[in-house]
Amino acid sequence: QVQLVESGGGLVQAGGSLRLSCAASGRTFSSYFLGWFRQAPGKERDFVAGISRSGSSTYYVDSVEGRFTISRDNAKNTVYLQMNSLKPEDTAVYYCAATGGTYYYIPRNLHEYNSWGQGTQVTVSS
Secondary structure, three states: OOEEEEEOOEEEEOOOOEEEEEEEEOOOHHHOEEEEEEEOOOOOOEEEEEEOOOOOOEEEOOOOOOOEEEEEEHHHOEEEEEEOOOOHHHOEEEEEEEEOOOOOOOOOOHHHOOEEOOOEEEEEEO
16 A cells, blocks of 8 residues: 655646646555546546556557656656646546556556545646
């Protein structure tokens, strides 16, 4: 079990940028695969991006490919989501998540993750 806390959300104009951070409490941060999910009003919680334990592998949903970048700093127990060229359709509550499982791929299903942050609101105005 690891505790996660997101920060960095806010209001930004279309075309702008934000960087989300997720700080973890624990001594085994480097053993976790990490992901970012988002949930808009009236919609399901959807996968956005994921990263392997070492950071050597990443995966993105098609709608954010080329605009968002996930990264991690294991020395700081922190995972980031850099969001560029933001669109109104990106408006949602963003959640970070962690799993201690072993994978040959980047987990995309929310049920594969067992630790979740409280979420941070991202609003993109047109």
